[in-house]
Amino acid sequence: MKVMKFGGTSVGSPERMKAVASMVASDTEHPVFIVLSAMSGTTNSLIEISNYLYKKNTDGANEVINNLERKYKQHVEELYSTDEYKTKAHEFIRNEFNYLRSFTKDLFTSFEEKNIIAQGEIISTNMMTYYLLENGIKATLLSALDFMRTDKNAEPDLHYLKEKLSVVMKENQGYDVYITQGFICRNAYGEVDNLQRGGSDFTASLIGAALPADEIQIWTDIDGMHNNDPRFVEKTDAIHQLNFEEAAELAYFGAKILHPTCVQPAKYAGIPVRLKNTMDPAAEGTIIDNVLIKGKIKAVAAKDKITAIKIKSSRMLFATGFLRKIFEIFESYQTPIDMITTSEVGVSMSIDNCAHLNEIVDELKKYGTVTVDTDMCIVCVVGDLEWSNIGFETLVLDAMKDIPIRMISYGGSNYNISFLIKASDKKRALQSLSDVLFNK
Numbered sequence: 001m002k003v004m005k006f007g008g009t010s011v012g013s014p015e016r017m018k019a020v021a022s023m024v025a026s027d028t029e030h031p032v033f034i035v036l037s038a039m040s041g042t043t044n045s046l047i048e049i050s051n052y053l054y055k056k057n058t059d060g061a062n063e064v065i066n067n068l069e070r071k072y073k074q075h076v077e078e079l080y081s082t083d084e085y086k087t088k089a090h091e092f093i094r095n096e097f098n099y100l101r102s103f104t105k106d107l108f109t110s111f112e113e114k115n116i117i118a119q120g121e122i123i124s125t126n127m128m129t130y131y132l133l134e135n136g137i138k139a140t141l142l143s144a145l146d147f148m149r150t151d152k153n154a155e156p157d158l159h160y161l162k163e164k165l166s167v168v169m170k171e172n173q174g175y176d177v178y179i180t181q182g183f184i185c186r187n188a189y190g191e192v193d194n195l196q197r198g199g200s201d202f203t204a205s206l207i208g209a210a211l212p213a214d215e216i217q218i219w220t221d222i223d224g225m226h227n228n229d230p231r232f233v234e235k236t237d238a239i240h241q242l243n244f245e246e247a248a249e250l251a252y253f254g255a256k257i258l259h260p261t262c263v264q265p266a267k268y269a270g271i272p273v274r275l276k277n278t279m280d281p282a283a284e285g286t287i288i289d290n291v292l293i294k295g296k297i298k299a300v301a302a303k304d305k306i307t308a309i310k311i312k313s314s315r316m317l318f319a320t321g322f323l324r325k326i327f328e329i330f331e332s333y334q335t336p337i338d339m340i341t342t343s344e345v346g347v348s349m350s351i352d353n354c355a356h357l358n359e360i361v362d363e364l365k366k367y368g369t370v371t372v373d374t375d376m377c378i379v380c381v382v383g384d385l386e387w388s389n390i391g392f393e394t395l396v397l398d399a400m401k402d403i404p405i406r407m408i409s410y411g412g413s414n415y416n417i418s419f420l421i422k423a424s425d426k427k428r429a430l431q432s433l434s435d436v437l438f439n440k
Contacts, residue, residue, distance in 0.1 A: 002027075003213045005035040005182060005204035009221045010278040011124055012040035014078040017131060020219075023281055024177055025137050033178040033213065035204040036128060038120025039075075042068070046117050049100065053108040053116075061104050069097040072123065079127065085134040092126055115192045118145075121181035121200075129179050139177040142168055148185035148203065150193060156202075157188070158265075162210040169211070180207070201262040209269035216266055216273045218258065223277035224286030225250060225257050227299040228434045232427045235439055239286050239298055246298055246382050247273075247288045249416045253380035254301040263288060297383035297392060300433045302426055306338065306376040307354050308406055309361070312346040313368025322367070323347065329363045338378060339409045339418055348407055350378065350420055373406060377423045381433060386414045393417065399436035403429045 004024065011017050024032055038046075045068045052061035076089040096119060103112050125141055132139035147164035149157045172178070182200020187193040195202045201218055208216035222230075224238035225247070242250070244267040251260040257275060266273045266288075276285040311326065326347060330337055333356035337349045346368075351357075357372070364370045381396050393410065396417055407420035421429055 001031045001033055001211060001213050002215050002217060003033045003035065003204050003208040003211070004217045004219060005200050006037065006219045006278065007200060007221070008037045008040035008043070010219050011036055011128065014075050016278070017079060017128060020278065021128065021131055021135065021137070023278075025132065025135065030214075031176060031178065033180070033207060033211070034128075035180055035182045035200055035207065036121060036124045037182050037200040039124050042120040042123070043117060046120055049103075050108075050113040050116050053103060053112070056108075058104040062101065065097060065100050065104075069093065072097075075127070079131055080134055082134055085130050089127060089130050092130075093123070096123055111191055114194060117194065118181075118184040118192050121184050125179050125181050132177055132179075137177055138175050139179060140172050140175045142172065142178055142180045144181040144184050144203065145186055145192065148195075148206070150185055150187050150195070152188045154187070154193075154196075156185075156195065156206055156265075158206070158210070161206060165207065165210050199259070201259050202265075205262045205265040205273065208271050208273075209265035212269055213271055216271055217276055218262070218273060219276050219278045220257055221277065221279055222257055223280055223283035224275045225299065227438055228430055229254070229300075229302060232302075233430045233434050235434065237438070238284070240284060241291065241293065242286060242288045242298060243292045243415070244288055244290060245292075245413070245415045249380060249382045249413065250299055250301045252303075253378060253382075253416070253418065254303040292384060294384050295389055297381060297385070297396075297437050299382050300430060300437070301380050301382065302430060303338070303352065303378040303380070304423065304426070305354075306350050306352055306378050306420065306423075307357060308348060308350050308373040308376050308420055309364070310346060310348040310371040310373075311364050311368045312371075314345055325367060326364065329360055333360055335360060339407055339420060341407050341409060350376065350407065375423045376406065377421055377426045379419045379421060379426065379429050379433070381417045381437070382415055384415070385410075385417060387411065395436065396433070399433045400429060403432070 006020050011020055045064055049061045049064050072093050080086045080089055129139055129141040147161055147168055149160045151157045182203040183194050185193055185195055204216055226236040227239055228236045230236045244263050247263050248260055251258045272287055272289040274285055274287050277283045335351055335353050335356055339350040341348050361370050385392055403421055403425050405419050405421055409418040
């Protein structure tokens with residue numbers, strides 16, 4: 001079995017939905033399990049509805065609901081060709097939007113908000129199921145709320161998922177296509193919730209590991225992960241193959257096509273993840289697996305909106321426990337550290353979450369002189385960069401010779417070298433790295 005995830009742009013219109021359905025239906029030799037996001041733009045509208053309801057502005061909420069309902073009624077007319085399925089779909093849409101209107105009459109909390117936001121995936125999966133059935137495909141819709149759950153720490157409950165999904169699949173044997181919602185789940189208390197990080201990609205990876213599947217496919221609007229960011233750099237190419245570790249590094253340090261959490265369940269289960277382009281299904285895409293190609297630099301990525309914090313103190317010299325005290329400050333404000341470098345009297349760190357920057361800086365001043373640099377960027381070079389591979393560091397540094405560098409991190413992983421630079425130097429750094437590492 002293959003697990004195939006399709007994002008919002010992949011099912012963003014009736015025309016795109018038909019293309020996805022055709023793609024799924026063309027390969028029924030083995031069962032397919034598809035995970036769908038909400039149609040593009042829908043989640044934003046649902047969040048807007050929630051914002052109005054928080055402000056007790058029911059007129060504003062109803063206006064957005066009415067506009068969205070008109071949009072979906074038009075989608076139904078364009079998607080289905082028979083009166084039977086047009087009638088079924090219109091009835092479903094009417095019930096869905098009456099359900100959304102019911103929230104304008106009651107007290108509104110975060111619980112209601114999560115119920116509202118979940119409707120985007122519920123609508124897209126029902127519409128796709130009706131369309132497949134209309135076209136004679138043996139398909140069934142499985143509600144993610146029946147098997148996808150998080151624990152009290154808001155992490156996926158893997159044991160529950162595997163157990164419940166196994167039961168659901170045994171009760172629904174013999175179908176060619178199984179459909180479920182990405183992103184949404186229940187929490188440990190049985191309430192409607194969502195996976196937040198990674199969204200539908202995370203759902204697909206978790207389901208693929210639980211089944212287990214032969215392959216997990218993530219379908220987006222780009223032909224795989226590129227060796228640099230095509231928005232800033234000329235002449236980028238899709239990468240044919242990545243190791244799980246390389247993919248995780250690229251995702252964490254800015255490659256938008258994939259969320260870092262997505263590859264973890266697949267990695268632990270040993271299931272390859274393939275990144276494909278819905279707009280160009282024939283394109284090879286990128287395969288992510290356990291294979292490591294020795295001695296090769298694969299890609300460059302950049303992470304924006306970074307802040308660097310430097311603390312200098314003579315008390316650090318020969319002192320035990322100094323770094324622990326520093327790290328505990330960041331932990332107390334739930335602020336992760338991206339990069340860190342140390343000397344005998346100083347430590348520099350970078351963060352991407354500045355929600356508690358002022359409080360962190362105030363507490364750090366107890367231990368030394370604090371300097372803050374904002375509007376920074378982390379540029380990450382990824383590949384087989386084990387320390388015994390002579391020459392790669394020199395090559396990378398040569399590409400960065402004209403870029404002012406605030407920090408360098410190397411050795412924490414065998415797969416990356418990271419540079420902290422000014423955001424204004426990002427485009428120039430990315431282009432130079434491409435010219436030296438890939439285009440010569």
